[in-house]
Amino acid sequence: xxxxxxxxxxxxxxxxxxxxxxxxxxxxxxxxxxxxxxxxxxxxxxxxxxxxxxxxxxxxxxxxxxxxxxxxxxxxxxxxxxxxxxxxxxxxxxxxxxxxxxxxxxxxxxxxxxxxxxxxxxxxxxxxxxxxxxxxxxxxxxxxxxxxxxxxxxxxxxxxxxxxxxxxxxxxxxxxxxxxxxxxxxxxxxxxxxxxxxxxxxxxxxxxxxxxxxxxxxxxxxxxxxxxxxxxxxxxxxxxxxxxxxxxxxxxxxxxxxxxxxxxxxxxxxxxxxxxxxxxxxxxxxxxxxxxxxxxxxxxxxxxxxxxxxxxxxxxxxxxxxxxxxxxxxxxxxxxxxxxxxxxxxxxxxxxxxxxxxxxxxxxxxxxxxxxxxxxxxxxxxxxxxxxxxxxxxxxxxxxxxxxxxxxxxxxxxxxxxxxxxxxxxxxxxxxxxxxxxxxxxxxxxxxxxxxxxxxxxxxxxxxxxxxxxxx
Numbered sequence: 001x002x003x004x005x006x007x008x009x010x011x012x013x014x015x016x017x018x019x020x021x022x023x024x025x026x027x028x029x030x031x032x033x034x035x036x037x038x039x040x041x042x043x044x045x046x047x048x049x050x051x052x053x054x055x056x057x058x059x060x061x062x063x064x065x066x067x068x069x070x071x072x073x074x075x076x077x078x079x080x081x082x083x084x085x086x087x088x089x090x091x092x093x094x095x096x097x098x099x100x101x102x103x104x105x106x107x108x109x110x111x112x113x114x115x116x117x118x119x120x121x122x123x124x125x126x127x128x129x130x131x132x133x134x135x136x137x138x139x140x141x142x143x144x145x146x147x148x149x150x151x152x153x154x155x156x157x158x159x160x161x162x163x164x165x166x167x168x169x170x171x172x173x174x175x176x177x178x179x180x181x182x183x184x185x186x187x188x189x190x191x192x193x194x195x196x197x198x199x200x201x202x203x204x205x206x207x208x209x210x211x212x213x214x215x216x217x218x219x220x221x222x223x224x225x226x227x228x229x230x231x232x233x234x235x236x237x238x239x240x241x242x243x244x245x246x247x248x249x250x251x252x253x254x255x256x257x258x259x260x261x262x263x264x265x266x267x268x269x270x271x272x273x274x275x276x277x278x279x280x281x282x283x284x285x286x287x288x289x290x291x292x293x294x295x296x297x298x299x300x301x302x303x304x305x306x307x308x309x310x311x312x313x314x315x316x317x318x319x320x321x322x323x324x325x326x327x328x329x330x331x332x333x334x335x336x337x338x339x340x341x342x343x344x345x346x347x348x349x350x351x352x353x354x355x356x357x358x359x360x361x362x363x364x365x366x367x368x369x370x371x372x373x374x375x376x377x378x379x380x381x382x383x384x385x386x387x388x389x390x391x392x393x394x395x396x397x398x399x400x401x402x403x404x405x406x407x408x409x410x411x412x413x414x415x416x417x418x419x420x421x422x423x424x425x426x427x428x429x430x431x432x433x434x435x436x437x438x439x440x441x442x443x444x445x446x447x448x449x450x451x452x453x454x455x456x457x458x459x460x461x462x463x464x465x466x467x468x469x470x471x472x
Contacts, residue, residue, distance in 0.1 A: 024078065024102030025063070026093075027122045029070040031056070034063045069118060071108040078104045084126065086148035089171075089180070091138040100126055121182065128462050132182060140180040142192075144434075144464070151176045161198055163219035163248070165205040170198065195452070195466055199249065207248045207255075212438070217244050235270045332370055335394050344390075360386025370394060413465060415455045416448045421469045424448050434464040445470040 025037060031054065035041070043057025054065045064072040078101055085099045103124035110120010122133040129147060132140035143149050151171045159173040167183065170191070179192035187203030196214040199207035210217050219239075229238040238257060247258035254273065257264040265274035344365050360383030364373045373394070376387035411431050416424045421437060428435040452466040453459060 024097070025070055025073055025076055025106070027070060027106055027108045028118050031065045031068050031070070034058075034065070034070055034073075038063070066112040069112045071112050071118075072106065074105045076102070076104045078102050084145075084147050086150060087131075087138060088150045088152040089138055089140075090152060093133060093136045096124070096131065096133070096138055103131075132180075134182055139182045142179040142181075144178075144462075149176060151180075159193060159198075159215050161205060161208055161210070161215040161217040163205055163217075166203065167200065170205065201250060206250050209247050211246045213246075217248075219244055219248070229264060229272055229275065231272055231275055233272045235266045235272065238264055238266065238272060332368065332373075332394065336365060339393060354382045356382035357386040359383055361389060363387065364390035411459055411461055411463070413451070413453055413455050413457050413459060416451045416465075416467060417455070419448045421448065421467070424451075424467050424469075428465055428467075432461045433459065434462065436464050436466045437469055438466060439469045439471050441471060446472075 023037065025034060034056065038058035038061060041056045042059050056063050056065065060075045061077065062074045063070060081101055087096060087099060091099075103126060105125040107123045108118060108120055109123070110118055112118055121139065124131040124133060126145075126147075128144040130142040131138060132142075134140075141147075141149050153171050153173075159170060159175060161170070175193065177191040177193055177198075179190070181189045181191065183189045183200055183203060187200065189200045191198045191200070194214045195209075195212050197209040198205055198215070199209075201207065208215060208217055225234065225236040225240040227233060227237040227240070229241055235257075242259055242262075245257040245259055245264075247256065249256040249258075253268055255266045255268075257266060262275070264272055267273050344361060360376055360379065363383065364376055364387040367373045367376070370391065373387055373391045377384045377391060379387070411433055413433075414427060414431075416427065419427070421439075425435040425437065447469060448467055449470050450468045452468075459465070
């Protein structure tokens with residue numbers, strides 16, 4: 001700890017020279033570079049010498065360092081911009097900075113070491129959008145601001161969302177994805193087009209979410225059959241009667257086929273193993289397709305398809321906690337990351353506490369959600385006491401830190417159904433939310449008929465709410 005503090009203090013005196021030619025940070029810069037560009041730290045240094053990490057505050061700007069390499073920053077002072085010229089996939093780092101200026105916030109995802117280049121992707125934030133840089137070039141984006149981002153392909157026509165299509169084939173379309181993520185080491189990624197989504201698995205299109213028919217999806221399911229799709233029937237029966245599903249999510253030995261009227265699970269041998277689910281019967285009975293779409297999009301957040309399939313057949317009473325569990329796991333992971341030394345390290349090696357107590361402490365730290373921690377608190381021995389120490393600390397952190405975040409950053413979506421398009425848009429804009437209006441013709445209804453996410457849902461400030469409006 002002292003050695004790292006002395007190092008940073010020394011850097012204040014020595015300064016640096018190799019960033020003198022520029023006025024902005026880059027991922028991979030050293031702690032010395034950060035101090036040279038931003039000056040004397042204004043906040044306390046949070047040091048973790050064992051892992052080679054440091055978080056330094058420079059006024060409103062926070063810089064995180066790992067092995068003396070900058071891996072993240074927030075609120076870097078940059079000039080205000082009114083124009084963001086068009087960018088093309090593959091643009092170099094220097095070309096992006098020349099066009100859009102340096103980013104006020106960036107995050108590195110990968111492995112940092114003292115020597116050699118950093119291996120991983122970088123996320124650069126501009127307004128509400130993110131550019132993904134890989135190996136020094138623009139490799140993807142999440143375009144929430146409608147920036148002019150191009151794949152550089154002179155394609156025409158709809159997106160060729162054919163099962164088994166390669167990324168290169170998909171990019172031939174005239175329309176670029178709103179969110180384009182580079183394929184990971186398994187060849188998996190999600191590309192978004194409006195409310196639709198293409199799921200790449202193993203380097204090819206392996207699934208989709210297409211309830212609003214924004215994609216032209218095709219698939220080869222073999223010769224169609226006219227037999228009714230029932231349990232132990234074949235996917236040919238399913239395809240022959242119902243054609244291409246609106247949602248198709250493969251993996252884990254089974255595939256989920258979802259239609260506006262029913263749902264099916266088909267195993268890898270092409271045999272139907274499940275027909276209909278509680279979730280679809282409930283939503284179809286109420287006619288709330290928007291809520292159904294919201295649920296499906298929530299499923300795609302889980303990369304593990306076996307978890308998706310398990311969620312489809314859960315009873316109704318468990319659905320209410322599904323997305324809450326996802327958010328809880330994020331909060332709990334953040335708590336463990338920032339409180340390890342204060343809690344885990346302080347107790348686990350202290351001989352004054354029993355072996356069971358320390359075992360419960362370590363087990364709670366390995367949990368992914370607080371629900372799992374609570375289960376440990378039901379143990380009949382000192383394991384429960386160790387788990388309770390962690391849970392009590394988490395609740396305190398939640399109250400002091402996360403509650404403040406929720407109050408400042410979350411919005412509860414109001415009732416929009418039956419409002420006019422103008423009123424709904426004004427309501428969302430006044431709350432700091434973005435309205436994405438989708439109109440459709442209806443002989444009877446007028447005005448807002450549904451929205452995604454639905455009324456009562458909590459979303460971050462600046463989030464987009466899809467509003468469905470019936471017109472003549």
